[in-house]
Every structure is written in structure tokens, then in C-alpha cells.
Amino acid sequence: MAQIRLENIIKLFGKVAAVNNVSLTINDGEFMVLLGPSGCGKTTLLRCLAGLEIPDGGNIFISDQNVTEFSPRRRNIAMVFQNYAIFPHLTVYDNIGFGLKMKKFSKADIEKNVKRAATLLEVDKYLERHPAQLSGGQRQRVAVARAIAMNPAVLLMDEPLSNLDALLRMQMRAELKRLLQEIGATTVYVTHDQVEALSMGDRISVMKSGQIAQVDDPMKVYTDPANTFVGGFIGSPPMNFLVGEVVQSEGGLAVEIEGQRLPAPANLARMAGQKVTVGLRAENIEAGEVKDGPGLPTQVMVVEPLGSHLLLTTRIGGQSLKVVTPVDYPVSPDQPLWLRPDLNKLRWLDAQSGTLLNLN
Amino acid sequence: MSLKQEPEQALKTPGQAGEVALPDFKRRRRRFNYTPFLLLLPATLFLAIFFLYPMLQSFIIAFQDSQGGFTFDNIDTMVKDTNFGDALKYTLLFIVIIVPLQVVLALIMALVINTGLKWAGFFLYIWTIPLAISDLAAGIVWYSIFTNHGYINQILIQLGLTQTPIDFLSFENPTLVFVAVVIAELWRATAIVMVILVAGLQVIPRAYTEAAEVFGASPWQRLWHVTLPMLKPSLQVALILRTILAFQTFALVFALAGRIMPVLAGEAYKWYNDVRNVGVAATYALLILLLSLANTFIYLRFLNTKAEELA
Ligand SMILES: Nc1ncnc2c1ncn2[C@@H]1O[C@H](COP(=O)(O)OP(=O)(O)O)[C@@H](O)[C@H]1O
Ligand SMILES: [Mg+2]
Numbered sequence: 001m002a003q004i005r006l007e008n009i010i011k012l013f014g015k016v017a018a019v020n021n022v023s024l025t026i027n028d029g030e031f032m033v034l035l036g037p038s039g040c041g042k043t044t045l046l047r048c049l050a051g052l053e054i055p056d057g058g059n060i061f062i063s064d065q066n067v068t069e070f071s072p073r074r075r076n077i078a079m080v081f082q083n084y085a086i087f088p089h090l091t092v093y094d095n096i097g098f099g100l101k102m103k104k105f106s107k108a109d110i111e112k113n114v115k116r117a118a119t120l121l122e123v124d125k126y127l128e129r130h131p132a133q134l135s136g137g138q139r140q141r142v143a144v145a146r147a148i149a150m151n152p153a154v155l156l157m158d159e160p161l162s163n164l165d166a167l168l169r170m171q172m173r174a175e176l177k178r179l180l181q182e183i184g185a186t187t188v189y190v191t192h193d194q195v196e197a198l199s200m201g202d203r204i205s206v207m208k209s210g211q212i213a214q215v216d217d218p219m220k221v222y223t224d225p226a227n228t229f230v231g232g233f234i235g236s237p238p239m240n241f242l243v244g245e246v247v248q249s250e251g252g253l254a255v256e257i258e259g260q261r262l263p264a265p266a267n268l269a270r271m272a273g274q275k276v277t278v279g280l281r282a283e284n285i286e287a288g289e290v291k292d293g294p295g296l297p298t299q300v301m302v303v304e305p306l307g308s309h310l311l312l313t314t315r316i317g318g319q320s321l322k323v324v325t326p327v328d329y330p331v332s333p334d335q336p337l338w339l340r341p342d343l344n345k346l347r348w349l350d351a352q353s354g355t356l357l358n359l360n
Numbered sequence: 361m362s363l364k365q366e367p368e369q370a371l372k373t374p375g376q377a378g379e380v381a382l383p384d385f386k387r388r389r390r391r392f393n394y395t396p397f398l399l400l401l402p403a404t405l406f407l408a409i410f411f412l413y414p415m416l417q418s419f420i421i422a423f424q425d426s427q428g429g430f431t432f433d434n435i436d437t438m439v440k441d442t443n444f445g446d447a448l449k450y451t452l453l454f455i456v457i458i459v460p461l462q463v464v465l466a467l468i469m470a471l472v473i474n475t476g477l478k479w480a481g482f483f484l485y486i487w488t489i490p491l492a493i494s495d496l497a498a499g500i501v502w503y504s505i506f507t508n509h510g511y512i513n514q515i516l517i518q519l520g521l522t523q524t525p526i527d528f529l530s531f532e533n534p535t536l537v538f539v540a541v542v543i544a545e546l547w548r549a550t551a552i553v554m555v556i557l558v559a560g561l562q563v564i565p566r567a568y569t570e571a572a573e574v575f576g577a578s579p580w581q582r583l584w585h586v587t588l589p590m591l592k593p594s595l596q597v598a599l600i601l602r603t604i605l606a607f608q609t610f611a612l613v614f615a616l617a618g619r620i621m622p623v624l625a626g627e628a629y630k631w632y633n634d635v636r637n638v639g640v641a642a643t644y645a646l647l648i649l650l651l652s653l654a655n656t657f658i659y660l661r662f663l664n665t666k667a668e669e670l671a
């Protein structure tokens with residue numbers, strides 16, 4: 001059982017807290033993604049977990065053992081570095097077998113594991129080559145093979161796909177996902193790419209400025225972001241946020257956005273008379289010419305054809321709203337558009353703090 | 361004529377099915393770039409005038425008799441000289457002992473500096489101080505330490521360990537003289553090896569040692585399997601430089617050991633300055649050159665880093 005438990009981890013660089021009081025539990029065999037913008041402390045947190053940094057506060061448990069001050073080699077982990085860090089002076093074979101050799105495995109065991117890992121990652125044809133003789137994608141595979149050959153209980157990956165071109169990245173994403181399912185190691189995967197996070201993770205920890213903003217499974221993070229930061233970071237386009245005011249009307253509770261009313265759930269009653277932020281995803285909005293049913297009158301600003309669909313940027317009062325429509329939807333800039341949001345999929349957030357309102 | 365047009369022309373060339381019309385390769389060759397050669401020119405001129413020319417000249421002198429004819433007499437004189445055997449022996453022995461010692465010491469020092477610990481930078485300055493002192497001055501400093509009235513003897517007498525001063529630098533004790541020279545040279549010239557190795561260590565990205573650490577390597581294993589192999593180019597440079605300089609050791613030995621410990625470079629000086637036989641002096645110089653060349657060749661051959669092993 002390789003469960004990972006982080007308790008109140010703090011890591012300071014000078015006066016800056018790169019990781020600021022992070023607590024997180026990663027279950028045995030789970031694929032956990034650390035997602036966040038560049039500089040939010042993902043790498044630092046991963047390095048604390050690897051033992052390459054000693055946290056200034058908090059404790060790290062792996063399999064219920066406190067490893068906070070253990071050196072990396074006592075943690076039974078393997079890691080894929082962002083720039084691969086495969087050894088230029090060693091052949092692919094020796095690179096993949098490096099960890100096993102350091103742990104004094106027999107030659108036969110090393111060979112067996114190297115062959116297995118190399119075959120899994122399809123680098124078995126290059127075992128005699130040096131890294132300089134490989135392409136970027138092949139080096140990346142060697143870096144993963146080196147980690148996998150160790151049969152690690154915990155596998156750490158720091159943006160392993162970020163140095164690949166878009167096409168290769170997509171291909172490796174699917175391959176890695178399958179591979180990691182097969183191995184079943186507890187995996188912590190760092191990325192700033194939300195598509196990678198959504199498509200690969202069992203759960204996602206969204207980080208911001210050294211803190212965790214939300215931990216949930218990918219769909220939950222997508223549909224129910226804990227705050228405007230998460231909603232604005234995840235999804236392409238990001239979630240729309242409109243500011244309105246909760247009002248009592250003859251038909252029940254409503255939210256008034258730029259003078260237009262949309263029905264609001266009854267348990268929002270305590271917010272009556274107050275400002276509220278409404279979150280809505282572009283694909284949960286239906287566009288129409290005529291005013292039928294509850295909706296918002298908008299004006300089209302920009303039309304972006306994206307191949308599979310159109311991305312429209314519309315305006316209501318001083319606020320903007322992104323909508324997707326089928327490619328053949330007849331629309332042109334400056335025309336008025338009636339937008340009908342799926343009322344069940346509206347999310348209600350505090351206008352001040354931007355955090356999701358608890359409506360229970 | 362612009363290069364851009366050529367592929368178009370090539371496409372227009374009529375060809376049979378399956379036949380690819382090739383562009384005119386001669387015209388597409390990249391323009392010859394003179395810049396690197398121009399940049400190398402000053403250094404090349406300098407080396408040619410101040411090194412290559414004197415080298416050729418000494419080569420000629422070594423095989424010239426007083427009438428200007430060809431002769432092996434100088435070699436004969438050199439080899440039959442009573443000091444020749446000792447000079448060769450001491451020089452080689454000196455190199456065999458001092459070079460490995462210096463490399464190991466310098467490596468330890470460089471590793472200490474490269475730890476990045478608080479006082480590491482301070483050590484770099486302390487350890488490089490001897491580099492600023494000329495070898496003759498260093499020889500005189502160590503002479504004042506080892507001589508009969510030198511610091512070591514004074515300390516030994518003060519401590520009551522001996523009544524009469526010990527004669528470290530005498531004909532009776534050539535081994536002690538040799539050891540004194542080795543110690544002085546270690547003090548004087550280890551830093552240059554260290555500086556080269558520190559520079560080499562600093563360009564090894566931390567990620568490699570970190571990766572080794574994560575993959576279970578102990579500090580020794582990291583040194584042996586990662587740091588040293590990646591340091592090989594620097595080690596090679598340090599070894600070549602250090603060995604060549606060791607073949608030329610002279611002033612320090614001269615100051616410390618005088619005639620007790622003859623070395624090749626010292627003999628060359630003696631034959632030139634005292635005996636005033638330029639021919640034999642040039643022959644010694646030639647011998648030193650050949651030994652240095654042979655050595656460099658061996659280092660290049662056996663410490664070679666293949667292109668594909670570089671990052
Ligand atoms: N060795 C270091 N020294 C000083 N500051 C650092 C160091 N490493 C990271 N930081 C700072 O800590 C913050 C988090 O960095 P990092 O963990 O690398 O972010 P991420 O991986 O999410 O892009 C950044 O502001 C970065 O500048
Ligand atoms: Mg990072």
C-alpha cells in the first residue's frame with residue numbers, strides 16, 4: 001500500500017512561500033494530477049515529495065511512514081524529470097537499468113526489467129544508442145522507461161510531455177494513461193496543461209500561489225469549480241462569470257444580470273438583495289434568434305470558427321460571455337443573439353471572494 | 361541569384377515518370393565561412409612566431425655540429441652525461457607521483473567547493489592563492505621551511521623532538537629531498553587542476569546528480585557513475601596541462617634541491633647557461649617535447665569522450 005499523505009507542507013525560498021500549507025492525501029494506485037499555472041509551486045511540492053527539497057514545515061508520509069527527512073533514495077520512488085535528465089554518457093540500456101544497478105540487482109534481473117520497460121515504451125530497438133542519438137520523443141520514452149523499470153510504488157512526473165510537440169504530446173498522453181493503468185503505481189503528475197489533467201487524472205489538485213484551490217475528480221473540477229480561479233483556469237474556453245443581483249420577483253427568486261432576470265434556485269434566498277457571480281460553461285448555453293424562454297439578450301462581438309464548432313464572444317451590458325455553436329450556425333458580428341443557459345448547470349459563487357456558494 | 365528560386369526551377373525541369381529532377385547541387389553549396397579562420401589567425405600567428413619557430417630551431421640545433429653539419433653527437437653527449445639517468449629518472453618519478461596525487465587532491469577540493477555550502481566560495485579563494493606566486497618564489501618559501509634553520513627544524517627543536525637540526529635537503533638523503541619537492545609542488549600547483557575541475561563540475565547540470573539520487577545512488581555511486589564520467593573532458597584537460605607543466609618543472613626544484621635532484625628541464629638550463637653548449641641544451645628540450653607529446657597522445661587516446669556521449 002503506497003498511500004501518500006502530505007500534512008501542512010510549507011516550503012520557503014527566502015521570504016516567499018513556494019508551497020504554502022498544503023495538505024493532500026493520494027490513495028494507493030491513484031493517478032493524482034497537480035495542475036496550476038507556471039510558478040504556483042507544483043514542482044516545489046513534487047520535489048518535497050521526492051526528497052530533493054526538505055520542507056520548512058509539515059510532514060510527508062508514504063505508506064504510513066514519515067519520510068519527511070528521508071533522502072530521496074530511501075523513499076522507493078521513481079521520477080520523470082521535466083528535461084528528462086537521462087545520462088548523456090550512458091547508453092539507453094544503462095540509463096533504463098541505472099536505478100536497478102544502483103540498488104545492486106543481479107545482471108539477469110536488470111536485463112529482464114530493462115527489456116520489459118524498453119518494450120513497453122517501444123525503445124527496445126535503441127538500447128545500444130546514446131541519448132544524443134535519439135529524438136526528443138524517444139528521450140522522453142527512455143526517461144519514462146527508466147522510472148518504470150524500478151517497479152516503483154510511487155511514480156512522480158514533472159511535466160513529462162511539455163517538451164514534445166502538440167501531436168506527439170497527444171499520442172503520448174493516451175499511451176501514458178494506458179501504461180500507468182497497467183502498472184498501478186501511485187502516481188503524482190505535474191502539469192500546467194488542463195487538457196492533460198482532465199484526460200489523465202483520477203483526481204486533480206488545482207494549485208494557485210502555493211496553495212491547493214480544489215481537489216476533485218476531473219469532471220467535478222470542470223463542472224463545479226470551487227472558485228472563479230479554478231473555473232477560469234480549466235476548460236477551453238474558460239467558464240463564463242457574470243455578476244448579477246439576487247432579487248425576489250413575482251415568479252419566485254431570480255438573479256438580475258444587466259437588467260435581465262433569470263430564475264434562481266430557492267435556496268439562494270438568503271442572498272436576496274446581494275450581488276452574486278453566476279458561472280456558466282459555454283457549451284451549456286443555447287443560442288437563438290428569437291426571445292423564447294428565460295435567457296439573456298446579447299450582441300455578438302467576435303465569431304471564431306474552430307473547425308468542429310464556432311466560438312462566439314458576445315456582450316451583455318459591460319460583461320462578456322462566450323458561447324459555442326455548431327459550425328453551420330448562421331451568425332455574424334454585431335447581430336443580436338438570445339442566449340438560453342441550461343438553468344440546472346448554472347453555478348453560484350460569492351461575488352466578493354469568488355468561492356462557490358454552499359446552497360444546502 | 362537567390363537560392364529560393366532553385367527548387368521551383370527543379371520542379372519545372374521535365375522528367376520522366378518516377379524520375380526526380382534534382383537541383384544543381386554545386387550552386388547550392390553553402391558559402392564558405394571565413395570568420396572562424398580570421399578569428400583564429402592572431403592566436404595562430406602568435407603560436408607560430410613564439411612557439412613553432414623556436415621549436416623548429418631547437419630541433420635543428422639539436423642535430424647540428426659546430427660547422428653546421430648533421431650530427432648525432434649532441435644526443436650522444438646527453439645520454440652519456442652522468443646526470444642524464446638521474447634527471448630522466450627523477451623527472452618521470454616526479455610526474456608519476458605528483459600528477460595522480462594532484463588530481464585526487466584537486467578533485468576533493470573541487471567537490472568541496474561545488475557543494476555550494478556556506479564556506480565553499482571562501483575555500484576557492486584560499487586554495488588559489490599559491491597560483492599567484494611564481495615557482496621560484498614558491499621554491500624559496502619552501503626552502504626557508506625545510507632548511508637547517510628553517511621553520512620545521514625550529515619547531516622540532518622547540519618541542520624537544522630533536523637536539524640538532526635535521527638535514528632535510530642534503531645529498532645523504534635524496535628521498536627526503538624528493539619528498540620535500542613533491543610537497544612544495546603539491547602546495548604550489550594543485551590549485552590549477554582544481555580550478556579546471558571546479559569549472560568542469562559547475563557545468564554539469566544539477567538535474568543529473570538529482571536524478572541519480574532519486575534512482576537510489578549513494579554519494580559514492582553518484583561520484584563514480586555520474587559526476588566523474590561527466591567530468592571526463594575536464595579531467596583530460598587537467599591531466600594534459602598538469603603533466604606538460606610537470607615535465608617543465610625547474611625553478612622550484614632548483615631553489616629547493618639545487619643539484620641534489622637533477623631534472624630534465626634543469627639539465628637543459630645547465631647545458632645552456634653553465635656549460636654553454638647550445639646543442640645539448642636543445643637536445644634536452646627536444647626530449648622534453650617528445651615526452652610531452654607522447655603523454656598528451658596517450659591521454660587523448662584513453663580518456664577520449666565520444667561525441668555521442670556529450671550532453
Ligand atoms: N530554488 C529556488 N530558489 C528560489 N525560488 C524558487 C526556487 N525554486 C522555485 N522558486 C520559486 O518558487 C515558486 C514556485 O516555483 P515552482 O515550484 O517551480 O513552480 P511551478 O513548477 O508550478 O511552475 C516560484 O515563484 C519560483 O520562482
Ligand atoms: Mg515546474
